[in-house]
Amino acid sequence: MASGLTCAPPRAVAVRFEPVTQPKYYTCADPDLPAGGLVVVQEEKCLESGTVVHPLQELKDPSTLISGKILRAASEDDRLVIVKNSLSARQALVQAKVQVERRQLPMALFHARYSFDRTRLTFQFTAEGRIDFRELLKDLAALFRARIELRQVGAREETRVIGGFGPCGRRTCCSTFLADLRSISIKMAKDQGLQQNPNKVTGLCGKLMCCLRYEVEFYRNTLAAYPPIDSQVVGDNIRGTVIHQNPVKGTVTLGVAEGLTREVPVGAVQAVQTA
Numbered sequence: 001m002a003s004g005l006t007c008a009p010p011r012a013v014a015v016r017f018e019p020v021t022q023p024k025y026y027t028c029a030d031p032d033l034p035a036g037g038l039v040v041v042q043e044e045k046c047l048e049s050g051t052v053v054h055p056l057q058e059l060k061d062p063s064t065l066i067s068g069k070i071l072r073a074a075s076e077d078d079r080l081v082i083v084k085n086s087l088s089a090r091q092a093l094v095q096a097k098v099q100v101e102r103r104q105l106p107m108a109l110f111h112a113r114y115s116f117d118r119t120r121l122t123f124q125f126t127a128e129g130r131i132d133f134r135e136l137l138k139d140l141a142a143l144f145r146a147r148i149e150l151r152q153v154g155a156r157e158e159t160r161v162i163g164g165f166g167p168c169g170r171r172t173c174c175s176t177f178l179a180d181l182r183s184i185s186i187k188m189a190k191d192q193g194l195q196q197n198p199n200k201v202t203g204l205c206g207k208l209m210c211c212l213r214y215e216v217e218f219y220r221n222t223l224a225a226y227p228p229i230d231s232q233v234v235g236d237n238i239r240g241t242v243i244h245q246n247p248v249k250g251t252v253t254l255g256v257a258e259g260l261t262r263e264v265p266v267g268a269v270q271a272v273q274t275a
Contacts, residue, residue, distance in 0.1 A: 038074035
């Protein structure tokens with residue numbers, strides 16, 4: 001006979017690591033860890049430090065729970081270790097670049113990161129194709145006496161690490177909060193009426209800007225109810241050709257005569273029915 005009891009969903013804290021990554025969910029005995037706080041995490045093979053993204057919460061998908069756990073909120077001593085590790089990683093990057101040059105490998109190292117306990121040292125690099133870095137891996141392991149990971153990434157991931165400022169004047173989304181680098185298409189720019197000039201829609205990475213997807217659904221849903229460009233419309237005491245749509249203002253601009261235009265609310269006109 002069934003007892004009718006159901007298991008409560010697991011509770012976990014979301015932690016993000018440097019550089020900006022998808023949050024990982026860990027069990028935690030401390031229910032009061034605040035968002036934005038530094039924590040020390042026990043992973044399968046090393047200790048790591050990260051930033052709390054979401055405090056303790058129920059997981060909708062229990063499969064996202066990581067096997068490790070949060071050990072503690074970072075103390076002042078822990079914060080000092082994190083700073084020292086960051087400085088050591090910068091020095092390690094310089095030394096590793098020397099080894100790459102010595103091996104004459106066509107790869108560009110641009111970032112290094114120590115785990116909290118310094119047992120793992122991860123390098124990120126870009127390259128045109130696949131690189132056989134097996135001998136380099138041995139060199140680095142002997143030089144730094146740590147487990148070495150070499151990760152090849154693309155231009156978007158490189159910009160995420162290096163950072164910079166976009167045309168909006170703010171720091172790039174990928175280096176501050178955008179963990180999920182989804183694919184972007186030129187159609188997203190077209191659907192928003194943006195210029196097709198590549199310089200206007202290209203980010204620092206040389207790819208289409210991630211922000212093109214932020215409002216594209218609004219434009220698509222709103223413009224579906226608008227008369228198309230070049231269509232003939234009529235309204236009270238007005239007739240013209242649609243030459244521009246402005247879903248933010250809720251208006252369309254009409255060409256009413258040669259060289260003359262008029263902006264009117266989209267609800268004030270309707271498409272001319274063709275025979």
